[in-house]
Amino acid sequence: MADITEPDGRTSATGSSNKSRHTKTARTSGGKGVHRRRFLGGMAGVALGAVAGAGGAFSLLTEAGKNKASAATNTATLTVPDLLEGTTSGSTTTFTLEAKTGTAEVVSGVTSSTMGYNQSFLGPTMKWTSGDTVLLNITNSLGEDTTVHFHGAHVPAKMDGGPQVAFSDGTTWSPTFTVKDEAKTLWYHPHALGTTAKQAVHGLAGMIIVEDDSTASSDLPSTYGTDDIPLIFQSLAADSSGDIKYNLTGYLGSGLSFPLLLNGTNVDDTTLTFTATKTRTRFRCLNASPSDIITIQRSDGGTLNQIATDQGYLTAATEVTSIRLVAGARAEFVLDLSDAVTLQAVVTTGWVRGGSGTYDVLAITASGTDTPDDLPSSLNTITRYDTSDFTARTITLGQSGATMLINGSAGTSMSSMAMISTTLGAKEIWTIKNSTQLEHSFHLHDVPYQVISINGEDPTGVDLGWFDTYEVVGGGSIEIAMEFTDFTDDTYMYMLHCHLLQHEDEGMMASLMVTES
Numbered sequence: 001m002a003d004i005t006e007p008d009g010r011t012s013a014t015g016s017s018n019k020s021r022h023t024k025t026a027r028t029s030g031g032k033g034v035h036r037r038r039f040l041g042g043m044a045g046v047a048l049g050a051v052a053g054a055g056g057a058f059s060l061l062t063e064a065g066k067n068k069a070s071a072a073t074n075t076a077t078l079t080v081p082d083l084l085e086g087t088t089s090g091s092t093t094t095f096t097l098e099a100k101t102g103t104a105e106v107v108s109g110v111t112s113s114t115m116g117y118n119q120s121f122l123g124p125t126m127k128w129t130s131g132d133t134v135l136l137n138i139t140n141s142l143g144e145d146t147t148v149h150f151h152g153a154h155v156p157a158k159m160d161g162g163p164q165v166a167f168s169d170g171t172t173w174s175p176t177f178t179v180k181d182e183a184k185t186l187w188y189h190p191h192a193l194g195t196t197a198k199q200a201v202h203g204l205a206g207m208i209i210v211e212d213d214s215t216a217s218s219d220l221p222s223t224y225g226t227d228d229i230p231l232i233f234q235s236l237a238a239d240s241s242g243d244i245k246y247n248l249t250g251y252l253g254s255g256l257s258f259p260l261l262l263n264g265t266n267v268d269d270t271t272l273t274f275t276a277t278k279t280r281t282r283f284r285c286l287n288a289s290p291s292d293i294i295t296i297q298r299s300d301g302g303t304l305n306q307i308a309t310d311q312g313y314l315t316a317a318t319e320v321t322s323i324r325l326v327a328g329a330r331a332e333f334v335l336d337l338s339d340a341v342t343l344q345a346v347v348t349t350g351w352v353r354g355g356s357g358t359y360d361v362l363a364i365t366a367s368g369t370d371t372p373d374d375l376p377s378s379l380n381t382i383t384r385y386d387t388s389d390f391t392a393r394t395i396t397l398g399q400s401g402a403t404m405l406i407n408g409s410a411g412t413s414m415s416s417m418a419m420i421s422t423t424l425g426a427k428e429i430w431t432i433k434n435s436t437q438l439e440h441s442f443h444l445h446d447v448p449y450q451v452i453s454i455n456g457e458d459p460t461g462v463d464l465g466w467f468d469t470y471e472v473v474g475g476g477s478i479e480i481a482m483e484f485t486d487f488t489d490d491t492y493m494y495m496l497h498c499h500l501l502q503h504e505d506e507g508m509m510a511s512l513m514v515t516e517s
Protein backbone atom coordinates (compact mmCIF):
# COMPACT_ATOMS: atom_id res chain seq x y z
CA MET A 1 0.00 0.00 0.00
CA ALA A 2 1.37 3.38 -0.95
CA ASP A 3 1.21 6.69 0.79
CA ILE A 4 -1.76 8.67 -0.30
CA THR A 5 -1.42 12.28 -1.23
CA GLU A 6 -4.44 14.31 -0.24
CA PRO A 7 -5.13 17.26 -2.54
CA ASP A 8 -3.56 19.56 0.00
CA GLY A 9 -0.29 17.68 -0.32
CA ARG A 10 -0.42 15.97 3.05
CA THR A 11 -0.04 12.24 3.15
CA SER A 12 -2.50 9.84 4.66
CA ALA A 13 -3.30 6.20 4.29
CA THR A 14 -6.49 4.52 3.26
CA GLY A 15 -5.52 1.39 5.09
CA SER A 16 -7.05 -1.98 5.36
CA SER A 17 -10.55 -1.09 4.26
CA ASN A 18 -10.14 -3.20 1.13
CA LYS A 19 -10.03 -6.25 3.27
CA SER A 20 -12.55 -5.44 5.91
CA ARG A 21 -15.25 -4.21 3.54
CA HIS A 22 -16.64 -7.67 2.94
CA THR A 23 -15.87 -9.10 6.30
CA LYS A 24 -18.92 -8.16 8.25
CA THR A 25 -17.90 -10.59 10.91
CA ALA A 26 -14.35 -9.32 11.23
CA ARG A 27 -13.64 -7.52 14.45
CA THR A 28 -11.87 -4.27 13.97
CA SER A 29 -10.25 -4.58 17.33
CA GLY A 30 -10.51 -6.67 20.43
CA GLY A 31 -13.19 -5.88 22.93
CA LYS A 32 -10.56 -5.03 25.47
CA GLY A 33 -7.70 -2.61 25.18
CA VAL A 34 -9.81 0.30 24.05
CA HIS A 35 -7.45 3.06 23.19
CA ARG A 36 -8.10 6.72 23.24
CA ARG A 37 -5.53 8.72 21.46
CA ARG A 38 -6.30 12.37 21.84
CA PHE A 39 -4.17 15.45 21.31
CA LEU A 40 -2.21 14.27 18.34
CA GLY A 41 -0.04 17.07 17.04
CA GLY A 42 -0.32 17.94 13.37
CA MET A 43 3.18 16.78 12.58
CA ALA A 44 2.60 13.56 14.46
CA GLY A 45 -0.46 12.97 12.33
CA VAL A 46 1.60 13.29 9.20
CA ALA A 47 4.29 11.03 10.57
CA LEU A 48 1.80 8.36 11.60
CA GLY A 49 0.18 8.55 8.19
CA ALA A 50 3.56 7.93 6.62
CA VAL A 51 4.28 5.06 8.97
CA ALA A 52 0.98 3.45 8.11
CA GLY A 53 1.75 3.90 4.44
CA ALA A 54 5.13 2.27 4.72
CA GLY A 55 4.18 -0.44 7.17
CA GLY A 56 0.81 -1.24 5.74
CA ALA A 57 -2.59 -0.93 7.27
CA PHE A 58 -4.03 0.37 10.45
CA SER A 59 -3.07 -2.59 12.55
CA LEU A 60 0.21 -0.84 13.02
CA LEU A 61 -1.47 2.29 14.25
CA THR A 62 -3.84 0.32 16.41
CA GLU A 63 -1.02 -1.56 18.06
CA ALA A 64 0.87 1.66 18.65
CA GLY A 65 -2.26 3.21 20.06
CA LYS A 66 -2.88 0.31 22.39
CA ASN A 67 0.29 1.05 24.25
CA LYS A 68 -1.26 4.32 25.27
CA ALA A 69 -4.61 2.72 26.00
CA SER A 70 -6.78 4.11 28.71
CA ALA A 71 -10.42 3.35 29.27
CA ALA A 72 -13.07 6.01 29.55
CA THR A 73 -13.05 7.63 32.92
CA ASN A 74 -16.38 9.45 32.89
CA THR A 75 -20.01 8.67 32.30
CA ALA A 76 -22.89 10.90 31.27
CA THR A 77 -26.43 10.24 30.15
CA LEU A 78 -27.01 9.88 26.41
CA THR A 79 -28.66 13.00 25.02
CA VAL A 80 -31.49 12.23 22.63
CA PRO A 81 -32.12 15.05 20.14
CA ASP A 82 -35.53 16.67 20.58
CA LEU A 83 -38.30 15.61 18.28
CA LEU A 84 -39.40 18.62 16.23
CA GLU A 85 -43.11 19.18 16.69
CA GLY A 86 -44.83 20.01 13.43
CA THR A 87 -48.25 21.56 13.03
CA THR A 88 -50.60 19.41 11.01
CA SER A 89 -53.56 20.63 9.06
CA GLY A 90 -55.22 18.19 6.70
CA SER A 91 -52.45 15.96 5.39
CA THR A 92 -49.78 18.70 5.51
CA THR A 93 -47.37 18.93 8.39
CA THR A 94 -45.39 22.16 8.71
CA PHE A 95 -41.99 22.27 10.38
CA THR A 96 -40.04 25.36 11.36
CA LEU A 97 -36.26 25.38 11.38
CA GLU A 98 -33.71 28.12 11.88
CA ALA A 99 -30.06 27.64 10.95
CA LYS A 100 -28.13 29.69 13.47
CA THR A 101 -24.79 30.13 15.17
CA GLY A 102 -23.96 29.32 18.77
CA THR A 103 -21.35 27.77 21.01
CA ALA A 104 -20.86 24.25 22.30
CA GLU A 105 -18.27 22.13 24.11
CA VAL A 106 -16.97 20.00 21.27
CA VAL A 107 -13.58 19.53 22.93
CA SER A 108 -14.04 18.89 26.65
CA GLY A 109 -13.55 22.04 28.68
CA VAL A 110 -13.25 24.32 25.63
CA THR A 111 -15.95 26.50 24.07
CA SER A 112 -16.25 26.27 20.28
CA SER A 113 -18.15 28.45 17.84
CA THR A 114 -20.80 26.19 16.33
CA MET A 115 -23.91 26.12 14.18
CA GLY A 116 -27.18 24.26 14.62
CA TYR A 117 -30.81 24.08 13.65
CA ASN A 118 -33.03 25.68 16.33
CA GLN A 119 -30.17 25.19 18.82
CA SER A 120 -26.43 25.69 19.13
CA PHE A 121 -25.25 22.38 17.75
CA LEU A 122 -26.96 19.70 15.62
CA GLY A 123 -30.71 19.87 15.06
CA PRO A 124 -33.92 18.26 16.22
CA THR A 125 -35.17 15.00 14.71
CA MET A 126 -38.06 15.28 12.27
CA LYS A 127 -40.62 12.54 11.75
CA TRP A 128 -42.21 12.41 8.31
CA THR A 129 -45.09 10.10 7.45
CA SER A 130 -45.01 8.29 4.13
CA GLY A 131 -47.77 9.60 1.86
CA ASP A 132 -48.27 12.87 3.74
CA THR A 133 -47.14 16.31 2.63
CA VAL A 134 -44.50 18.23 4.51
CA LEU A 135 -43.80 21.95 4.35
CA LEU A 136 -40.65 23.32 5.91
CA ASN A 137 -40.07 26.97 6.73
CA ILE A 138 -36.31 27.24 7.12
CA THR A 139 -34.78 30.56 8.09
CA ASN A 140 -31.13 31.31 7.54
CA SER A 141 -29.57 33.20 10.45
CA LEU A 142 -25.99 32.11 9.77
CA GLY A 143 -24.69 35.33 8.27
CA GLU A 144 -23.84 33.50 5.04
CA ASP A 145 -25.60 31.50 2.32
CA THR A 146 -26.77 28.00 3.06
CA THR A 147 -29.09 25.29 1.74
CA VAL A 148 -30.81 22.45 3.52
CA HIS A 149 -30.60 19.12 1.73
CA PHE A 150 -32.76 16.12 2.65
CA HIS A 151 -30.17 13.40 2.28
CA GLY A 152 -31.69 10.23 0.88
CA ALA A 153 -35.17 11.63 0.29
CA HIS A 154 -36.92 11.06 -3.03
CA VAL A 155 -38.19 14.60 -3.68
CA PRO A 156 -38.35 16.97 -6.68
CA ALA A 157 -34.97 18.47 -7.61
CA LYS A 158 -36.14 21.98 -6.75
CA MET A 159 -37.02 20.79 -3.21
CA ASP A 160 -33.85 18.75 -2.73
CA GLY A 161 -31.76 21.55 -1.25
CA GLY A 162 -28.86 21.31 -3.68
CA PRO A 163 -26.50 24.21 -4.46
CA GLN A 164 -28.93 25.80 -6.94
CA VAL A 165 -31.39 26.65 -4.20
CA ALA A 166 -28.98 28.38 -1.81
CA PHE A 167 -30.66 31.11 0.20
CA SER A 168 -29.08 34.05 1.94
CA ASP A 169 -28.86 35.22 5.52
CA GLY A 170 -32.13 36.65 6.78
CA THR A 171 -34.29 34.78 4.25
CA THR A 172 -36.59 31.79 4.60
CA TRP A 173 -36.75 28.84 2.19
CA SER A 174 -40.02 26.89 2.17
CA PRO A 175 -39.82 23.60 0.30
CA THR A 176 -42.90 21.38 0.21
CA PHE A 177 -43.40 17.89 -1.15
CA THR A 178 -45.20 14.61 -0.67
CA VAL A 179 -43.21 12.04 1.28
CA LYS A 180 -42.73 9.25 -1.25
CA ASP A 181 -40.17 7.37 0.82
CA GLU A 182 -41.08 4.31 2.84
CA ALA A 183 -39.83 3.80 6.39
CA LYS A 184 -36.17 4.72 6.64
CA THR A 185 -33.67 6.97 8.36
CA LEU A 186 -32.65 10.11 6.46
CA TRP A 187 -30.84 13.23 7.53
CA TYR A 188 -30.64 16.90 6.70
CA HIS A 189 -27.59 19.10 6.29
CA PRO A 190 -26.30 22.08 4.26
CA HIS A 191 -25.25 21.74 0.61
CA ALA A 192 -24.14 25.17 -0.67
CA LEU A 193 -21.17 25.16 -3.02
CA GLY A 194 -17.85 25.21 -1.20
CA THR A 195 -19.27 25.57 2.32
CA THR A 196 -20.85 22.19 2.99
CA ALA A 197 -17.90 20.86 5.01
CA LYS A 198 -17.57 24.03 7.06
CA GLN A 199 -21.26 24.28 7.92
CA ALA A 200 -21.79 20.57 8.58
CA VAL A 201 -18.79 20.15 10.89
CA HIS A 202 -19.90 23.16 12.89
CA GLY A 203 -23.08 21.25 13.72
CA LEU A 204 -25.64 21.67 10.96
CA ALA A 205 -27.00 18.14 10.81
CA GLY A 206 -30.15 16.41 12.02
CA MET A 207 -32.00 13.14 11.59
CA ILE A 208 -35.23 12.49 9.72
CA ILE A 209 -37.29 9.39 10.53
CA VAL A 210 -39.76 8.36 7.85
CA GLU A 211 -42.62 6.27 9.21
CA ASP A 212 -45.00 4.15 7.21
CA ASP A 213 -47.84 1.71 7.87
CA SER A 214 -45.99 -1.45 6.84
CA THR A 215 -46.22 -4.55 9.01
CA ALA A 216 -42.51 -4.32 9.72
CA SER A 217 -42.90 -0.77 11.00
CA SER A 218 -45.72 -1.72 13.32
CA ASP A 219 -43.80 -4.75 14.62
CA LEU A 220 -40.53 -2.93 15.28
CA PRO A 221 -39.85 -0.60 18.22
CA SER A 222 -40.86 2.96 17.34
CA THR A 223 -41.25 5.02 20.50
CA TYR A 224 -38.74 7.78 19.96
CA GLY A 225 -36.34 8.21 22.85
CA THR A 226 -37.66 5.13 24.64
CA ASP A 227 -37.05 2.12 22.39
CA ASP A 228 -36.19 3.92 19.15
CA ILE A 229 -32.91 5.74 19.67
CA PRO A 230 -30.95 7.96 17.27
CA LEU A 231 -27.15 7.69 17.42
CA ILE A 232 -25.45 10.49 15.49
CA PHE A 233 -21.67 10.07 15.24
CA GLN A 234 -19.29 12.88 14.34
CA SER A 235 -15.55 12.46 14.17
CA LEU A 236 -14.25 16.02 13.93
CA ALA A 237 -10.99 17.92 14.07
CA ALA A 238 -10.44 20.93 16.32
CA ASP A 239 -7.51 22.92 17.59
CA SER A 240 -6.80 23.60 21.25
CA SER A 241 -8.72 26.88 21.14
CA GLY A 242 -11.79 24.95 20.04
CA ASP A 243 -11.71 26.07 16.40
CA ILE A 244 -13.43 23.27 14.46
CA LYS A 245 -11.46 22.42 11.31
CA TYR A 246 -12.98 21.73 7.92
CA ASN A 247 -9.94 22.34 5.74
CA LEU A 248 -6.28 22.35 6.47
CA THR A 249 -5.83 26.03 7.29
CA GLY A 250 -3.87 26.07 10.50
CA TYR A 251 -3.60 22.32 10.50
CA LEU A 252 0.04 22.29 11.47
CA GLY A 253 -0.64 24.39 14.52
CA SER A 254 -0.29 22.78 17.91
CA GLY A 255 -2.93 20.99 19.87
CA LEU A 256 -5.00 19.56 17.06
CA SER A 257 -7.38 16.94 18.42
CA PHE A 258 -9.96 14.66 16.87
CA PRO A 259 -13.01 14.71 19.10
CA LEU A 260 -15.59 11.95 18.63
CA LEU A 261 -19.12 13.08 19.41
CA LEU A 262 -22.24 11.00 19.95
CA ASN A 263 -25.45 13.03 19.70
CA GLY A 264 -23.34 16.12 20.22
CA THR A 265 -21.53 14.93 23.38
CA ASN A 266 -17.78 14.41 23.37
CA VAL A 267 -17.08 10.72 24.08
CA ASP A 268 -13.28 10.83 23.96
CA ASP A 269 -13.08 10.08 27.68
CA THR A 270 -16.73 9.56 28.45
CA THR A 271 -18.98 6.56 28.01
CA LEU A 272 -22.59 7.64 27.68
CA THR A 273 -25.28 5.65 29.47
CA PHE A 274 -28.74 4.63 28.41
CA THR A 275 -31.27 2.68 30.45
CA ALA A 276 -33.42 0.53 28.19
CA THR A 277 -36.87 0.25 29.71
CA LYS A 278 -37.98 -2.06 26.91
CA THR A 279 -36.28 -5.35 26.26
CA ARG A 280 -36.09 -4.72 22.51
CA THR A 281 -34.49 -1.43 21.50
CA ARG A 282 -33.94 -0.06 18.04
CA PHE A 283 -30.93 2.11 17.22
CA ARG A 284 -30.69 4.37 14.17
CA CYS A 285 -27.07 5.16 13.41
CA LEU A 286 -25.92 8.08 11.28
CA ASN A 287 -22.32 8.81 10.43
CA ALA A 288 -22.43 12.59 10.12
CA SER A 289 -18.62 12.85 10.13
CA PRO A 290 -17.05 14.92 7.38
CA SER A 291 -14.81 12.06 6.34
CA ASP A 292 -14.03 9.32 8.83
CA ILE A 293 -15.53 5.83 8.73
CA ILE A 294 -17.38 4.75 11.88
CA THR A 295 -17.74 1.05 12.66
CA ILE A 296 -20.23 0.12 15.37
CA GLN A 297 -19.78 -3.06 17.38
CA ARG A 298 -20.34 -4.53 20.84
CA SER A 299 -17.53 -4.61 23.36
CA ASP A 300 -18.36 -8.27 24.13
CA GLY A 301 -18.08 -9.32 20.50
CA GLY A 302 -21.78 -10.19 20.34
CA THR A 303 -24.07 -9.56 17.42
CA LEU A 304 -26.28 -6.70 16.34
CA ASN A 305 -29.49 -7.48 14.52
CA GLN A 306 -29.32 -5.15 11.53
CA ILE A 307 -32.74 -4.29 10.12
CA ALA A 308 -32.08 -1.44 7.70
CA THR A 309 -29.45 0.16 5.49
CA ASP A 310 -29.49 3.78 4.18
CA GLN A 311 -32.68 3.31 2.23
CA GLY A 312 -34.89 1.22 4.45
CA TYR A 313 -35.52 -2.30 5.64
CA LEU A 314 -33.52 -5.33 4.68
CA THR A 315 -35.55 -8.34 3.57
CA ALA A 316 -34.98 -9.78 7.05
CA ALA A 317 -33.11 -8.91 10.21
CA THR A 318 -29.50 -9.94 9.73
CA GLU A 319 -27.06 -10.75 12.52
CA VAL A 320 -23.80 -8.89 12.11
CA THR A 321 -20.90 -8.34 14.45
CA SER A 322 -20.19 -4.85 13.15
CA ILE A 323 -21.71 -2.14 11.02
CA ARG A 324 -19.34 -0.06 8.95
CA LEU A 325 -20.66 3.37 8.00
CA VAL A 326 -18.86 5.63 5.56
CA ALA A 327 -19.44 9.37 5.83
CA GLY A 328 -23.11 10.11 5.22
CA ALA A 329 -24.35 6.51 5.61
CA ARG A 330 -27.00 5.18 8.00
CA ALA A 331 -28.02 1.80 9.39
CA GLU A 332 -30.54 0.53 11.92
CA PHE A 333 -30.27 -2.41 14.28
CA VAL A 334 -32.19 -3.85 17.20
CA LEU A 335 -30.92 -5.41 20.41
CA ASP A 336 -32.89 -7.75 22.65
CA LEU A 337 -31.42 -6.78 25.97
CA SER A 338 -31.29 -9.35 28.73
CA ASP A 339 -27.98 -8.02 30.05
CA ALA A 340 -26.03 -4.83 29.80
CA VAL A 341 -24.39 -4.15 26.43
CA THR A 342 -21.67 -1.64 25.65
CA LEU A 343 -21.50 -0.27 22.13
CA GLN A 344 -18.18 0.73 20.68
CA ALA A 345 -17.36 3.02 17.79
CA VAL A 346 -14.22 2.36 15.81
CA VAL A 347 -13.06 5.43 13.95
CA THR A 348 -11.07 4.80 10.79
CA THR A 349 -9.39 7.79 9.29
CA GLY A 350 -10.64 9.31 6.11
CA TRP A 351 -8.95 12.70 6.37
CA VAL A 352 -6.59 14.49 8.73
CA ARG A 353 -6.96 12.17 11.68
CA GLY A 354 -4.00 10.02 10.75
CA GLY A 355 -5.04 6.93 12.66
CA SER A 356 -7.85 4.92 14.10
CA GLY A 357 -9.29 4.46 17.53
CA THR A 358 -11.85 2.40 19.44
CA TYR A 359 -14.17 4.09 21.89
CA ASP A 360 -16.67 2.69 24.39
CA VAL A 361 -19.42 5.12 23.46
CA LEU A 362 -22.63 3.80 24.98
CA ALA A 363 -23.25 1.59 28.00
CA ILE A 364 -26.79 0.23 27.82
CA THR A 365 -28.44 -1.07 30.97
CA ALA A 366 -31.23 -3.61 30.48
CA SER A 367 -34.19 -2.88 32.71
CA GLY A 368 -37.08 -4.08 30.55
CA THR A 369 -39.26 -6.81 32.00
CA ASP A 370 -41.33 -7.40 28.86
CA THR A 371 -40.84 -10.33 26.50
CA PRO A 372 -40.92 -9.16 22.90
CA ASP A 373 -42.40 -11.31 20.13
CA ASP A 374 -39.96 -12.87 17.72
CA LEU A 375 -38.70 -10.41 15.17
CA PRO A 376 -40.85 -10.59 12.03
CA SER A 377 -39.28 -13.15 9.71
CA SER A 378 -39.74 -10.82 6.75
CA LEU A 379 -39.27 -7.06 6.89
CA ASN A 380 -39.32 -6.09 3.24
CA THR A 381 -39.42 -7.41 -0.30
CA ILE A 382 -36.43 -6.36 -2.35
CA THR A 383 -36.51 -7.40 -5.98
CA ARG A 384 -32.96 -7.42 -7.21
CA TYR A 385 -32.48 -5.61 -10.50
CA ASP A 386 -31.78 -7.66 -13.58
CA THR A 387 -29.39 -5.16 -15.12
CA SER A 388 -28.93 -6.92 -18.46
CA ASP A 389 -30.87 -4.25 -20.35
CA PHE A 390 -29.89 -1.30 -18.14
CA THR A 391 -28.02 1.63 -19.69
CA ALA A 392 -24.38 1.60 -18.61
CA ARG A 393 -22.38 4.63 -17.54
CA THR A 394 -19.02 5.14 -15.91
CA ILE A 395 -18.50 7.74 -13.19
CA THR A 396 -14.80 8.27 -12.58
CA LEU A 397 -13.66 9.76 -9.29
CA GLY A 398 -10.39 11.53 -9.98
CA GLN A 399 -7.91 14.01 -8.66
CA SER A 400 -5.52 16.52 -10.15
CA GLY A 401 -3.26 18.06 -7.56
CA ALA A 402 -5.42 20.05 -5.18
CA THR A 403 -8.55 19.57 -7.26
CA MET A 404 -11.02 16.70 -7.00
CA LEU A 405 -12.82 15.57 -10.13
CA ILE A 406 -15.77 13.61 -11.43
CA ASN A 407 -15.37 12.50 -15.04
CA GLY A 408 -12.50 14.93 -15.36
CA SER A 409 -14.41 18.00 -14.22
CA ALA A 410 -14.08 19.87 -10.93
CA GLY A 411 -17.54 20.56 -9.56
CA THR A 412 -16.62 23.72 -7.73
CA SER A 413 -19.21 25.75 -9.69
CA MET A 414 -22.46 24.75 -11.34
CA SER A 415 -21.02 25.58 -14.75
CA SER A 416 -17.78 23.66 -14.31
CA MET A 417 -19.20 20.42 -12.95
CA ALA A 418 -19.86 17.38 -15.11
CA MET A 419 -23.58 16.93 -15.83
CA ILE A 420 -25.20 13.54 -16.16
CA SER A 421 -28.37 13.76 -18.29
CA THR A 422 -31.01 11.11 -18.11
CA THR A 423 -34.73 10.74 -18.63
CA LEU A 424 -37.69 9.74 -16.56
CA GLY A 425 -38.01 5.97 -16.31
CA ALA A 426 -34.40 5.31 -17.30
CA LYS A 427 -32.84 2.23 -15.72
CA GLU A 428 -29.10 2.53 -15.43
CA ILE A 429 -26.08 0.68 -14.16
CA TRP A 430 -23.16 2.87 -13.18
CA THR A 431 -19.59 1.83 -12.61
CA ILE A 432 -18.14 4.11 -9.96
CA LYS A 433 -14.45 3.92 -10.67
CA ASN A 434 -12.05 5.32 -8.11
CA SER A 435 -8.96 6.37 -10.02
CA THR A 436 -7.42 7.90 -6.90
CA GLN A 437 -5.81 6.09 -3.99
CA LEU A 438 -8.07 7.95 -1.55
CA GLU A 439 -11.12 6.55 0.14
CA HIS A 440 -14.43 7.94 -1.19
CA SER A 441 -18.04 7.66 -0.15
CA PHE A 442 -20.28 7.73 -3.23
CA HIS A 443 -23.62 9.46 -2.72
CA LEU A 444 -26.45 9.85 -5.24
CA HIS A 445 -29.45 12.14 -4.72
CA ASP A 446 -33.01 11.43 -5.92
CA VAL A 447 -33.33 7.65 -6.05
CA PRO A 448 -31.96 4.71 -4.05
CA TYR A 449 -29.58 2.27 -5.65
CA GLN A 450 -28.72 -1.39 -5.39
CA VAL A 451 -25.08 -2.39 -5.19
CA ILE A 452 -24.39 -4.82 -8.04
CA SER A 453 -20.70 -5.46 -7.47
CA ILE A 454 -17.99 -4.38 -5.06
CA ASN A 455 -14.47 -4.45 -6.48
CA GLY A 456 -15.61 -7.17 -8.87
CA GLU A 457 -17.33 -9.31 -6.25
CA ASP A 458 -21.03 -9.97 -5.76
CA PRO A 459 -22.59 -8.31 -2.74
CA THR A 460 -23.88 -10.52 0.06
CA GLY A 461 -25.74 -10.05 3.35
CA VAL A 462 -26.69 -6.48 4.23
CA ASP A 463 -25.09 -5.24 1.00
CA LEU A 464 -28.19 -6.61 -0.73
CA GLY A 465 -30.22 -3.75 0.77
CA TRP A 466 -30.92 -0.29 -0.68
CA PHE A 467 -28.30 2.44 -0.47
CA ASP A 468 -27.67 6.08 -1.28
CA THR A 469 -24.10 6.28 0.09
CA TYR A 470 -21.50 3.56 -0.37
CA GLU A 471 -17.78 3.09 0.12
CA VAL A 472 -15.40 3.13 -2.85
CA VAL A 473 -11.92 2.23 -1.66
CA GLY A 474 -8.76 3.70 -3.16
CA GLY A 475 -8.25 2.20 -6.63
CA GLY A 476 -11.49 0.23 -6.29
CA SER A 477 -14.82 0.31 -8.05
CA ILE A 478 -18.43 -0.50 -7.41
CA GLU A 479 -21.35 -1.02 -9.74
CA ILE A 480 -24.70 0.39 -8.73
CA ALA A 481 -28.11 0.22 -10.41
CA MET A 482 -31.06 2.57 -10.15
CA GLU A 483 -34.25 3.65 -11.82
CA PHE A 484 -35.17 7.33 -12.26
CA THR A 485 -38.77 7.59 -11.19
CA ASP A 486 -41.33 10.33 -10.58
CA PHE A 487 -39.51 13.65 -10.98
CA THR A 488 -38.21 15.69 -13.90
CA ASP A 489 -36.96 19.24 -14.20
CA ASP A 490 -35.30 21.30 -16.94
CA THR A 491 -33.64 23.72 -14.56
CA TYR A 492 -32.99 22.11 -11.20
CA MET A 493 -30.52 19.29 -10.86
CA TYR A 494 -29.74 16.59 -8.36
CA MET A 495 -26.18 16.00 -7.23
CA LEU A 496 -23.88 13.01 -7.10
CA HIS A 497 -20.69 13.34 -5.12
CA CYS A 498 -18.20 12.06 -2.64
CA HIS A 499 -19.60 12.44 0.89
CA LEU A 500 -16.17 13.15 2.30
CA LEU A 501 -17.20 16.76 2.56
CA GLN A 502 -13.80 18.23 1.90
CA HIS A 503 -13.60 16.24 -1.35
CA GLU A 504 -17.07 17.45 -2.31
CA ASP A 505 -16.10 21.07 -1.69
CA GLU A 506 -12.87 20.53 -3.61
CA GLY A 507 -14.80 19.45 -6.69
CA MET A 508 -15.76 15.78 -6.42
CA MET A 509 -19.37 16.54 -7.32
CA ALA A 510 -21.40 16.33 -10.53
CA SER A 511 -24.99 17.20 -11.36
CA LEU A 512 -27.79 14.96 -12.54
CA MET A 513 -30.54 16.33 -14.75
CA VAL A 514 -33.61 14.13 -15.14
CA THR A 515 -35.89 15.30 -17.94
CA GLU A 516 -39.00 13.95 -19.69
CA SER A 517 -37.99 11.48 -22.38
Ligand code: C2O
Nearest residue numbers: 149151328443495
Ligand atom coordinates in the same frame (compact mmCIF):
# COMPACT_ATOMS: atom_id res chain seq x y z
CU1 C2O B 1 -25.71 14.23 2.25
CU2 C2O B 1 -25.47 15.62 -1.55
O1 C2O B 1 -25.52 14.99 0.42
Ligand code: CU
Nearest residue numbers: 150151152445
Ligand atom coordinates in the same frame (compact mmCIF):
# COMPACT_ATOMS: atom_id res chain seq x y z
CU1 CU C 1 -27.88 13.72 -0.40
Ligand code: CU
Nearest residue numbers: 440498500503
Ligand atom coordinates in the same frame (compact mmCIF):
# COMPACT_ATOMS: atom_id res chain seq x y z
CU1 CU D 1 -13.84 11.49 -1.53
